[in-house]
Amino acid sequence: MNIALGLSELCSIVGIDGVHADDRTFTGIAPLDHAGPDDIAFFFRPEFAAAARNTRAGLVITSTALAEHLPAAVLRLCHPDPEEAMARLLEYLAMSAKPQGGAIHHTASIAPSSTIAKSARIGAGTVIGEHVHIGDEVEIGAHVVIEDGVAIGERTVIESGAVIRTGTVIGKRCRIGSGAIIGSEGFGFIERNGRYRHLYHLGNVIIGDDVEVGANTCVDRGLLGATVIEDGVKIDNLVHIAHNVVIGEHTAIAAQAGIAGSTHVGKRNRIGGQAGLTGHISTCDDVTIGAQSGVSKSITQPGEYSGTPAVPLQRRLRSEAALRQLVELVPIIESLAHKFAPKPTDQLRDEQE
């Protein structure tokens, strides 16, 4: 990333007070171990102390506590929360790189009954159906399909290639990733004599504010009611959210996880990559589910869970430890069994005694 930031400007962006006579300009931002004399780097985790000791960065933004690890010659700025400082700088740079002002690409196809805010940007080839509402400063990439009756709140970003199906409601400041399908038809059938009859899904998807949905993730619409993704939820790539699922506020779901139909996930859950939750269960608030775990029953106590079937993490670790020991214990058990286990003749003898 090529940038051009003076020291004073940088301080103002990341929220550091003070005047800097030395108004050097930095032209890049890079990890500690890749940064050169014109680059800004960030140092906020003790485990990067080795990289910090050897950094050639022109400027390091860090905390007072960590600054001691830096070479004396390295210019540093101390921030009470250097990771937050990094988040601010990245946001500033990302926003600066974006084109400003409303614009609709001439190849976009927009039904006349839809209302598009003047400050919205619509990319090439994007298709917008009937009765769609697009809010202020919404940014829609290329080749997005937005079907009839969709509403998208202000400052939301829909990346290139996403499909937003009929009746979906998306809040403010969301990000819907490339290739994501929001409002896909649900997987519901009735089975009669070994044949499946499709249940047409008349519900929709409702997404709150500040939600992120990753690339190629699918969120199915509800059968009758809605599939609901509450405020602040973050969903990674290739995740499957089935019909009528509810995901509670500020829950994070890692890549390739799947949530089956009608399951309710609590607030502030963290669901690991490739984990699966079966249908028609619930998790309470503040649950962490390990990667690749399979949750087959409702979880009613906050805490960490892991494994298939998922159990509290400590139980899982004890179980794994026991399984590791088992390999050595099997021959011992067998020799003990051979020595002591009552055999038919032994039993006979016992009874005779």
Added chain:
Amino acid sequence: MNIALGLSELCSIVGIDGVHADDRTFTGIAPLDHAGPDDIAFFFRPEFAAAARNTRAGLVITSTALAEHLPAAVLRLCHPDPEEAMARLLEYLAMSAKPQGGAIHHTASIAPSSTIAKSARIGAGTVIGEHVHIGDEVEIGAHVVIEDGVAIGERTVIESGAVIRTGTVIGKRCRIGSGAIIGSEGFGFIERNGRYRHLYHLGNVIIGDDVEVGANTCVDRGLLGATVIEDGVKIDNLVHIAHNVVIGEHTAIAAQAGIAGSTHVGKRNRIGGQAGLTGHISTCDDVTIGAQSGVSKSITQPGEYSGTPAVPLQRRLRSEAALRQLVELVPIIESLAHKFAPKPTDQLRDEQE
């Protein structure tokens, strides 16, 4: 979902005989616990009896056996199969909401050698290659890509953003989900000296009638012959079907499952979410495979299988139960071993005795 259905019309749609003097109009359809006085609700599972007892629905369609759970004041219609009644009503409403008659959006791009039935509907920006055949009443969404030589049977729906690659054959009344890739290049190589050489796949995908394929699911084309999805198969979102796989009639495959190359799945199998089947194996008819299971060998007996590696469900449950007990048994085994296991000095003493 807003609707406007009179009682007599409703009876005719779901298949209930009789005259209804009270021709009230219902304006919604909702779950038992969300329905209000103008809504229709369905009650077909005993586990919803509590919701039924408290429902405020204007009308409940249920069975004679379940009707007793409803409050006396609630209007009800008894149907021999109320779930089937629901399926019929949902289908009726979904069909009513669709635009009727053939139409090709002016932004669609269709090669001149292709034949499109007059009753087919083609969405905005959709691209159709050479020598494609689109049957009667086929409905194709926006931004679909249909490559050369594809044939699509009557009344099939291809949702927005799907890609149907060269030579694919799709039957009647199918649904191909948004973002699904049908006929993707297979993952086949020859390896020589640690390098892979691509095998160009010249086969195709053949899909029967009444098949559903979920959003962002991938079905690879065959290397020489075809990858085959037989009649009535239902596939959920984000599923991977590799080259030369055959999926038998009326099999259902839940989200994020994967079937590796050349594997043959029998008829009426049910494959759970995130399950995986290795390549070059087969399953017989009427096999159920649990979620997240890993099937590494052919299955020749109908029944339920679970786990990685997958074994008959009962064996898997016994194995899990034993593993749960193991944690308590390990210290017992160790104390027994300590008490009885021959140690070097014991052995010596034994020999001396």
Added chain:
Amino acid sequence: MNIALGLSELCSIVGIDGVHADDRTFTGIAPLDHAGPDDIAFFFRPEFAAAARNTRAGLVITSTALAEHLPAAVLRLCHPDPEEAMARLLEYLAMSAKPQGGAIHHTASIAPSSTIAKSARIGAGTVIGEHVHIGDEVEIGAHVVIEDGVAIGERTVIESGAVIRTGTVIGKRCRIGSGAIIGSEGFGFIERNGRYRHLYHLGNVIIGDDVEVGANTCVDRGLLGATVIEDGVKIDNLVHIAHNVVIGEHTAIAAQAGIAGSTHVGKRNRIGGQAGLTGHISTCDDVTIGAQSGVSKSITQPGEYSGTPAVPLQRRLRSEAALRQLVELVPIIESLAHKFAPKPTDQLRDEQE
């Protein structure tokens, strides 16, 4: 696949010397058990000997060692590496079926600052942003989105519906599958008081030469630096590659596997389907990871690994065998424990004695 190849032409394509007076023409290529008298079949694996003995193929390309399994009447060509011969023939046929010469579909939308080689082919509806460079003989399907600043090397194929996001660099002779998202925004946040703040990702994706990426696979861009896919890597469908991952040369990754952020995979690794690697770890060169395995720690020794958590394959197999035995051993352990384990009263008695 319909073809028309004479015997001499065929020999020249697959690399067999010699003159063939019998210049028959073959019109198809099929598996041994499906091939008819006008078809070419290949026989290179001993496990297909039964199919070979019954083949009705007009011509079989095989090795000297395997030829004995063929019926005497079947015409055969012996090749030192018949699988390589098949790869050559498939490539020849695939290349012959392709349209030749540069062409840009009139519905494609290309920003004026981009440079497109004259020999490149660009499909219908494809969108190309600013400052993109498309090399010689690049082939881009329909409805592809190529965002600003992307560079694509010569002879690379981008299949219909793929999205190549800002700043991605792709080498020569690659294949990017339909629906794949290259350069998707990474899943990185800082968490403060149970809320997530997005980290804008300013890095990109760098893909080497001869890389294949499957359908609907996602490769996230780096936070600051790049996510790197080195030369010769082959990635199947629906795979997730997170931000700042590095995949070493000639590694193969099967469908639905996932690699979490900042993990470095060595050269010539083979990662099975649905396997997962946690973030911030590494694997050395020449590691094989079984399907559905979960790798939670760095792997520093070449070899085969399996299970969740992944351990060397032999350990995993012993562990599974012990678990299978456990079911029978539990009652034995319990009876031994009952017989010998000291109980409170026993202990008392012991002490009194």
